[in-house]
Amino acid sequence: MPDYRFFNHPCYRQLADHAQTLQAADQHLxxxxxxxxxxxxxxxxxxxxFFDFSRQRVNxxxxxxxxxxxxxxxxVAKFTQMAEGKKVNVTENRAALHxxxxxxxxxxxxxxxxxxxxDLRQVLKKIRSFSNQVHEGxxxxxxxxxxxHVIVVGIGGSYLGTEFVANALEAYADKDITLDFLANVDIHNFGRLWSRVDPQRTLWIVISKSYTTAETMANEDLIRRYLAAKGIDASKHIVTVTSKGSPGDQGQDQALAAFHMYDFIGGRYSVSSAVGGVxxxxxxxxxxxxxxxxxxxxxxxxxxxAKPxxxxxxxxxxxxxxxxxxxGYPQSAIIPYASPLCKLATHVQQLNMESNGKSVDTDGRWLEQPAGVVIFGEPGTNAQHSFFQLAHQGRAFPIEFIGxxxxxxxxEEGAFKGVGHQQELWANLLAQATALAVGRDSDNPAKSFSGNRPSSILVLENLEPESVGRLLSFYEAKTIFEAFLWGINPFDQFGVELGKITAGTLRDQIAMRNQSPQHDFAAVDPINRHYLKMLFSGRLPD
Structure with a gap:
């Protein structure tokens, strides 16, 4: 097919011209x-x-x-090629088979x-057998x-999606097992978990594809140290989820079991794999x-x-x-009117922003504008009492409401002011979408609302496991379609790698100071040198 570049295609100019026509007064929502x-x-x-986009600024x-x-x-063809195993992750020469x-x-x-x-079916078979044996004793x-107690030890895509699903389906957790997550190396996280679990009855799931992720490996090392101090054989209290042949795939001397993950499933798309499955x-x-x-x-x-x-x-x-x-809206919010979906926005932040926060297309050419959108969110009605002043009168941002x-x-919910809790929740959802779109005129400028602020409503019939699966897939597919429209690769994340490399350099300097108190950080840039000295002194500068 002919070369496709989003910002250079005639469709882009047509849409840009059309956007100007929607500024007309009669096109107000x-x-x-x-x-x-x-x-x-x-x-x-x-x-x-069910998806309602009638309150979007479109005709x-x-x-x-x-x-x-x-x-x-x-x-659509690119999405099909992805599903069939074509190596759509062009920068890393990989398929994307979540x-x-x-x-x-x-x-x-x-x-x-x-x-x-x-291969994936074999992993599922092993997960089924393992989980059944744990439940049966x-x-x-x-x-x-x-x-x-089960604690997931992993960061980013190794836990965010699983945390979302676990929170969404907590009502169905009837196996007398609690689930927690140990993500980054902040000692507060480990200390909080260690203080409230019984290590004698806790299973740790260490998740890392390469088994070299610094934060995860540091946490695993600390877990093994603390278990050993309690006289507990760590290999009987740890399972790993990692790639075949990695340092975490070393047999019974290391862990109870090892479950394989594959490089054709990226971390942020991995909830359906062993990452979420175990x-x-x-x-x-x-x-x-x-x-x-x-x-x-x-x-x-x-x-x-489905047809487009x-x-x-x-x-x-x-x-x-x-x-x-x-x-020209650089931000978007996800507002679920259902508290079990409290971790959805956090998951989609990584899923979408790590996938689509790009400045080059799939051929390595610079985009005229960076791609991607800033995503944030909070369940309703909490959000209404948090940042909806901005939503109604400040800088506008599109919202995806979920009901x-x-x-x-x-x-039995009772009837406060004639309605039950679920009905009250829906009244608020619909009211917010309507008020954002329509606005309100007032002689008092402080009480005037411009309206014309776009939103959509996504409706689920319930929050059973099947519905949560549909919601997860919806946001994954949406993210990938956005990338294909912008002409970018949603499956690499080299920006994340840059941060890891920079952290490695600073880590080496800290290690040198640990070995030699005379090490003065001369090789570190001046600003970070001040911070490292502050870290070792434990005091603010004079």
Whole structure:
């Protein structure tokens, strides 16, 4: 196909010109929303979710132009190629097969002469067996008692997605096991966990693809030291999730079990793999984890097969491109009106910002503008009492509201002011979306609201494992579609690597000072030299 460059393509100029027409007074959302047919025209149902974008700053011409952009960018074909195992991660020459980890079809996917799905099925089989043995008491702690605490030791993609799912499905955690996460090397994190768990009944899951991640390895070393001090054989209280043949894949002398992960699944896309599978199966039971996988697969199939005009994650991605690159909104918020989704925004921050925060295209050419959007969020109604003053009157940012029709806890709610808690929650969700769009005029400027602030509403029927799987897949597909539209690679993260390299240099200097108190950090830049001296003195400068 012809060369595609987002900022140089004629579609870009057409959309940029069209964006100017939406500045007209009659294109304000308060006027567009008076159309009785708008809701039907700007909402879509599919993959087990419902998506309403009627309060976005778009009209039919906008969407026609955006679908034309999707066509010339060939995003659907690229998404299919990704699912089939083509090496779409061009900078690292890798496939991106997170969807294969939750595919229940028998269709093989060849990666370098091996069936990737067969390997993933073997991992799932091992996870099922291990989690069942823990729940049945066949695998016990070294003192013969059942494990009661599971702690995930990993950072970034090794825990954020799993933490989101674990929080979302806490209502289904009936295995008498608590799940916690030890991410970075802040000693406060380890100290807090160690002070509240029984080490005799705690299982540690150390997750690192290379088994060289500095933060994770430092935590593993500390765990082994503390277990040894308690007279506990660490190899009976640790399992690893790592790549085959890595330093963490060394057999029973090192850990109870090792579960393999693969370089064709990046960390931030890895919840469906052993990264999420081992802890979530222990926390929820394997069957519920499998239900989560099946829900994700349902949305995967929707993203692969639905026509663009009915494709939820593609439409959501097009709206991101529209809001960011044409209407000039650099931020976006995710506001779930369901507290079990409290960690969704944190997960999507990494998923999307690490994937799409890029300044070059897939051919290594500089973009005219950096890609990506700043994502943040907080559950409603908490967010209303936190940062919605800015949302209504300060710098505008698009919002994705999320509503759940049926809460996890079915109980007598009472009727305060004539409504139950779930109804009150929905009243607030709908009110915020409406107020942002319509605004309000007032003779008092401090009480005037400009409106015309875009939002969407994503609706889930419930928060069962299948629904949470659909939601995870929706945001993964949305992220990837955005990247294909911008023409960037969503599967590398060299910006993260730069920080690691810089930290390594400073770590070496700190180690030298530990070995020799006379080391003066002369090789360190002047500003960091002051900070390192401050660190070793434990005092603020005079």
């Amino acid at each position: 308060k006027h567009l929303l008076t159309d009785e047919k708008r809701f039907a025209a700007f909402s879509v149902n599919g993959g087990g979710l 039919k011409s906008t969407m026609d132009l955006l679908f034309s952009l999707a066509d010339v960018a060939d995003v 969807m294969a980890a939750r595919s229940f079809s028998s269709q093989p996917i060849d990666v370098d002469g091996r069936d990737a799905k067969a 066949t695998i016990k702690a070294i003192n013969g008692m059942p494990f009661r 802890p979530l199966s222990l926390y929820l039971g394997y069957n519920r984890f499998e239900g989560f996988l099946k829900g994700a697969e349902e949305m995967d199939m929707h993203a692969l097969s 005009e009915k494709n939820l994650p593609l439409i959501a991605a097009l709206l991101t491109i529209w809001n960011t690159s044409f209407l 759940v029709l049926n809460p996890q806890y079915q109980m």
